[in-house]
Amino acid sequence: MSQSLSHSRSPGPDSPSPPGTPDTSCDHIAHLKSLILLCAPRKSGRELAELRAKLSASVDDEGRVVQHLKHRLIDVENEASNPNKRSRRSRNHRTEGIEEQTVELTATELETRARQTGRKFVILCGLWLCLADDDYDAFFKADPDDEYDAELRFNSDDDIRQGQLREVLDILPDDLMPFRKRTWLAQAFKDGMNSQRSHTRTRLRKDVHHIVPEGIPAARVATQQSRIQHFRSLIGWDEEKNRYSIWNVPFLHGNESATLDFDEVFRHPVLLKIFACIIRGSASADGVMRGTSRLPRANVMQRIHHIEYTMPGAIVDSAIWAIWLFSGDEDFLPTGDFTAINYRDRHDEYLDKILEGLRRQQKWARDLFVFWDSHLFPSTNGSHYGGGVQQDHEEDRGEIEDATDAMLNMPTVSDAEDEDEVD
DNA sequence: TTTGACCTGGGAACCAATGT
DNA sequence: ACATTGGTTCCCAGGTCAAA
Structure with a gap:
């Protein structure tokens, strides 16, 4: 049918009848299915229109199943009326969710x-x-x-x-x-993955006026030269060492500290705004730091994927996006095309520290998730990774400082391309 | 009931890199 | 030289819900 991808790379599941045979077996549905099957690509536009009219007229109450079949009919129409264009994949079946299991999952849907x-x-x-x-x-x-x-x-x-x-x-x-x-x-x-990266890249740059810190004209982010001029030091450029620092990055710290501070790192508003942009659209970024970012009515990523709390990868992703967004890099690649920052390795480095902090039950790591959740998911009861709100004891603070010192003083190796961050 | 705002996924066109 | 593959960007149709 419509999904026949000309690329050999998408054969679909082998079985012609995947698991989950439809249990909506009333005649009504069977009739609709037969209509669909009649829609061979050679049908004329008029015939298709008639079939579509029949379909529309006879369905009102079968909800998702009907919607699903309509989508496929539209696919067939498109295919039939434009024989020369590329074969297209089916439209996204947006209503799917974990709790919905009644619709037959075809190869295309899988x-x-x-x-x-x-x-x-x-x-x-x-x-x-x-x-x-x-x-x-x-x-x-x-x-x-x-x-x-x-x-x-x-x-x-x-x-x-x-x-x-x-x-x-x-x-x-x-x-x-x-x-x-x-x-x-x-x-x-x-x-x-590719599609999500591409879209996020384009949309973050387009909607950057929702993200830039207050007081900074959005125009400064418009061109590569301007970004380099105004933001290079804020994303960690070290003039003396002639390199981009991995951890001494003001735009990672809530207080824009130019040196690593585990109590402030990954708390810059830019990071939270970026995550809000990604999961619920750019307009929602505005109120994040005031706790007034709300879930919009549209079917946003947060709904589609049932995102209810902050995850380590989400924080790290936002950090990477933030650095890239204000950098001289044009494309979003594992290694920056202008800065030569190795974003992929840096992602792992950041994630390593967060996971390690969580594993050691360090306070900064837990508080980090409480911080994020309180801004992005204020209605959620408690934090998944934060383990709930904890009291701020002197000993805790001393212990975390010791742990931070210990982590910073661990021996380093210098044979990698990136010099050691800490001397 | 219709309109409009807001958001999404994906088609299409395009370019670059790689394979043959 | 041509084909294939991979990736980016622009644009549009569609879902949802509130307001008109």
Whole structure:
């Protein structure tokens, strides 16, 4: 049918009748389905219009099922009236959700779900997968390693992959699990990731006036030269060392500290506004710091993906987006095209510290999530990662300072491209 | 009931890099 | 030289809900 992708890369699940046969088996639905089947691409526009009219006239009360069938009919119409254009994928089936299991999942819909999961991964977990040879297929064909140790997650690429694989499996919908190792799933997931990055990149730059800190004219972000001129030091440019610092970044700190401060890092309004933009649209960014950012009526990412609390990857993603947004980089690539910042490695570095802080139950890490949740999800009861609000004891503060010192004084190696951050 | 605002995913066109 | 693949950007149709 309409979804016949000319690309060989999307064969769809092998089975012609995927699991989840429709249980809405009334004659009404069967009739509609027969109408759909009549819509061969050779039908004339008029015939299609008649069929569509019949469809519209006979449906009022079958909700999602009908909507779904209409979508497919529209697909067929489009295909029939424009035989020369590229084959198109089905429209997104927006009403899907975890609780909805009554609609038959066709190959196209499974593919759509996989693509959506790829989008979700970019929003909540990470911007890129750590792949060997850019091979998504191999990534998805791998099995979770029983020996994997979360504490060593960032020791090697293999460990990073294992960590990411677990994140993927965490958010992969149940009905996709049987197809986890299929090539089409890897391809669709990749499509989703790429698409989400591209859209976010374009939309953040377009809507940047919602994001720039108060008092800064949005025009300063408009051109590459202007961004370099006005924001280079704010995103960590070190004039003396002639490099971009990884941690001494004012735009990461709530108080714009130019040196690393774990009690302030990842708290800059820009980060929270960016996350608000991504999950509920640019207009919602305005009230974030006043706690008045509300969920808009539209079907935003927060609704689609049931996002109810802040996740570590979301904070890190926002940090990366923030640095890129005010940088001289034009495209959003793993390594900046102007700054040469390695965003992918930096993402891992930031995530490492947050996860480590959580694992050690350090106060700064927990408070960080309380901070984010209180601004972005004020109505949510307590913080998932923050473990609820904690009292501010002197000993806690002393302990965290000790831990921070200890972390900073750990030995470093200097054979990497990036010099050591801390001397 | 219609309109409008706000937001999304994806088609289409395009460009660049890579394969053959 | 041509084909394929990967990625970006522009634009549009569609969902939702409040206001008219």
